[in-house]
Amino acid sequence: MPGGIQMSTLTIRLPDDKAERIKAMARMKGVSVNKLFEEWSAQMLTEMDVERRFQMMAARGDTQAALEILNRIDQAHSAG
Numbered sequence: 198m199p200g201g202i203q204m205s206t207l208t209i210r211l212p213d214d215k216a217e218r219i220k221a222m223a224r225m226k227g228v229s230v231n232k233l234f235e236e237w238s239a240q241m242l243t244e245m246d247v248e249r250r251f252q253m254m255a256a257r258g259d260t261q262a263a264l265e266i267l268n269r270i271d272q273a274h275s276a277g
Contacts, residue, residue, distance in 0.1 A: 254266070
């Protein structure tokens with residue numbers, strides 16, 4: 198693989214209407230369906246990492262740091 202990144206193949210099952218809408222979205226964005234899912238998964242994983250970090254800080258009682266993370270999440274969702 199280019200860049201030494203190992204890749205996995207996943208098979209997902211979607212209703213035909215959703216699959217067609219996803220294909221249309223990928224075409225509108227000018228990317229492949231694979232790239233679209235890669236972008237979505239990267240976003241979801243980042244959100245999960247932020248949430249875990251928030252939970253760890255909350256468990257330690259670092260209120261200020263937790264509030265700063267919540268503000269960044271709000272800003273990211275407002276910008277998106």
